[in-house]
Amino acid sequence: MEREVDVLICGGGPVGLLTAYCLARYGVSTYVVEQHDRAKQTLYGRAAMIAPRTLEMLDQLDLANALGQIGFVVRGQVSYKDGEKDESKTTPSFSDITDTFFDYCLLCRQRYTEDVIRQGYERYSKTGIHYGARLADFSLIKHADDSVVRSTIDTVDYGRLMIRSKYIVGADGGRSTVRNLAGIVFEGDRIDRYWIRIDGIVETDMPEARRGLGGIQSASHGSVLWACLDHGATRVGFALPRNLFQERWNSITRDEVVAEAKKALQPFNLEFKTVDWWTVYSVGQHLAATYRANNRVFIAGDAAHTHSSGAAQGMNTGLHDAVNLSWKLAGHLNGWLSEDALETYATERRPIAQRIIEQDKIISVVTGGEIPEQFKSDPDADPNKILTKTYEANVALYTGLGISYPQGSLLVTCSNLNEALKVEPGQRAPDVLLQRPGIRVPLRLQSLWKFNGKFTILFFCGDPNKTRNAIREWRQFFDGPESFIHYSADFYQCLTIITGNNEAGSPDEHLGVPCFGDAFYDVDGAAHMRYGVATEEPTMIVLRPDGMVGLTSSLGDGHDISSYFAGFVTAHTESWNYVNSEDKNQTDFSVGEVSLADDADS
Structure with a gap:
């Protein structure tokens, strides 16, 4: 089988779906392939926090209301140390958020975010998402006045499928096939540090447990994340202790993860009535050398940049990539935006990812209760204080409201x-x-x-x-x-x-x-x-x-x-x-x- 579209999008996660939705909304034909069978893939867990600026953009794309009906609205946070509330880190509201009516964060697990965006996409496109389909290879076919991308797709239902497109977008994650086939270097490091995330319905005697966001300073587990999720669920996150990291990181069981979560929350009690999802993952920071290759290939989201979930920026940054790329690509395909304007996608978005990665290198260390190398000369350095100062200094970046781009042809x-x-x-x-x-x-x-x-x-x-x-x-x-x-x-x-x-x-x-x-x-x-x-x-x-x-x-x-x-x-x-x-x-x-x-x- 062979099909022809304007843009082939590899990856059916939030970034690929939003890119497809925007392009379809702007009158561009698309085809989305996702290698995981949705009926079998893990539906819960993964990215959950949607920042204020992202909510603004989703609202202007007619998606925010549907998400707001599902997610947990958070306007404040509470922090505990040794079982007592730390007033210096407990805030009643996001007082630094101004000039927006989305003065909150929304905690909504990725499954539901994907559902909302996919339903929006299907209103504009009859193609739908082709699950169980993966990119095997692609090549550029040059013509006298133009060129197209010819992609080979392996599917579980149709066998081999050929797609002819004017462009291909890789939103297919940190192990991106598109990025690898395009020969784009993925620069960075993966460090010997692992984090645990566990979602479920819980019971606890911790005060204000449904406040929204919480932080527990644990002597054994560093800075512990507590986040209220959609449908009454809660996420607990913490760094894997060194002894377990060295002995069991690749074979740790769910019961051991639950036991560690209970230890991390002490002196408060914690019981999991259900466990929807849990993971142990390594922390690393990578950045693609370029976001575009061969003029016809773009990458976005985790395919272009990866970092820890410490500041909850992975999905937010990827969704911003999708919005930035889609209007430029649509303008060019619709015949009015110049080729040079497409180059501004990388020059605008890549420095933002670089800034997030620089801060993430600090956050990923102090979250585990350790001191980053650049702070070790200070005898009074404290991981929790460094973490707080890092968040405070970068609130404009993390909310997305202070993100700006350098002047150029479009500015x-x-x-x-x-x-x-x-x-x-x-x-x-x-x-x-x-x-x-x-x-x-x-x-x-x-x-x-x-x-x-x-x-x-x-x-x-x-x-x-x-x-x-x-x-x-x-x-x-x-x-x-x-x-x-x-x-x-x-x-x-x-x-x-x-x-x-x-x-x-x-x-x-x-x-x-x-x-x-x-x-x-x-x-x-x-x-x-x-x-x-x-x-x-x-x-x-x-x-x-x-x-x-x-x-x-x-x-x-x-x-x-x-x-x-x-x-x-x-x-x-x-x-x-x-x-x-x-x-x-x-x-x-x-x-x-x-x-x-x-x-x-x-």
Whole structure:
């Protein structure tokens, strides 16, 4: 059998599924193969924590609500030492989390996360996931003007299957076949340290056992993880003691793991009514030398980077990889995003994985109650204090809210920018509250645009009484013959944000010209203030399809945004030639002809 799709995705875990879901949502055909038979593979355990920024992205992909119906919401943590609460490490809330309405973590075992994403994927694609299918080999077939990937898939139901695709994505784990076949070096080390994780229904006399996240400082087992999971389950995690590591790490039994968990929780009592899943795994950190090979091969998730679960970053980082890669790949396959833009996937995502691995090298040591080499010169060094400081210093990284990317072709700051602006290209766009015309119920800004593969242009128009002239000038450019609205590609959407009351009138009347896309009111000015936009200085902020700020510019004559999009939107030259040809009636693009719906759907 032979099939042809745009993208072959190897790996049916969360990263592969989310990549497939995003691509299908953006109109790209996909085929997903997963070597494990879902009916036989371990369904519980594995990754569980979903961080705030990941929840934001999943919400804009219409997946967060379904996960929220299943998972355990955590807004605080409790810590114990010698049976007493350690107030210095017990927090009532994630006080460092700001500018998001997802101010919590969600603990949801990987089985259920995969179920939600897979169901979303199946709404957009009839292909489904091919379980019991594994990549055996692939080769590049070069043509005069293009090339394709021809992959050999071994299946348990159809025998050998051939897939022709334009690209192949390896999301097939730390032992990635795609990475190995592509010859990508996986740099790093595996250290002689092992961790235990055990999930089940438990009974304990530990206070606040269903608080969400807990940490127990154990003299024998280092820093012990306590995490409340979905469906009333709990996860206990700790470093395998040295004596067991040396004697039994490769033959330890479930009963021995349960016994060690009981010791680790002392002086509290612990009983497992059921054990859903347990594992003993080695700790190591690896990073792929590149995330792309032969122009047609990409890797993501554990195929690109591995580390311990100490900061719960494995799945979160992989899901961020999927979101970053999918919109760029879809934009290119849909004919409007340049080839060079695909290179930014690695330049943006690989340094993030490098940062996580650097911190993980510290966490994986101190979690076992030991002192990392770089701290041994300090006679007062304490593993628990080092662990706490490491978490505190990297909260922006671990929540995902502080992740940013370096400036480049997709990230530009313009020279005419208001210096008071509080957001920069490469940063996540903060979430703020607005109101729809007439309805005085707040709406989240992030809920007003969804991840659909398009750029979102936010027009912060301030007070129209003070900004009307600048807005009128920009409207003339927007509707003029050199505007990006005449590009042949459907790659953007607009939102107009106006300060002032929402009592009477229409947005167009308030603005003095037709609005740019749908309009919303910043009644108390808080949205303008959070973004650093003065009400008398209208500002344009372009958000990439992944919600990161791409361009910041004061409203001027439009050259800034024209130059920005011309840097990577490949559809602009043909469109401009068409618009400026003698056969085209230019009056079709006059101000009076532009409607709200036309702007939003151009």
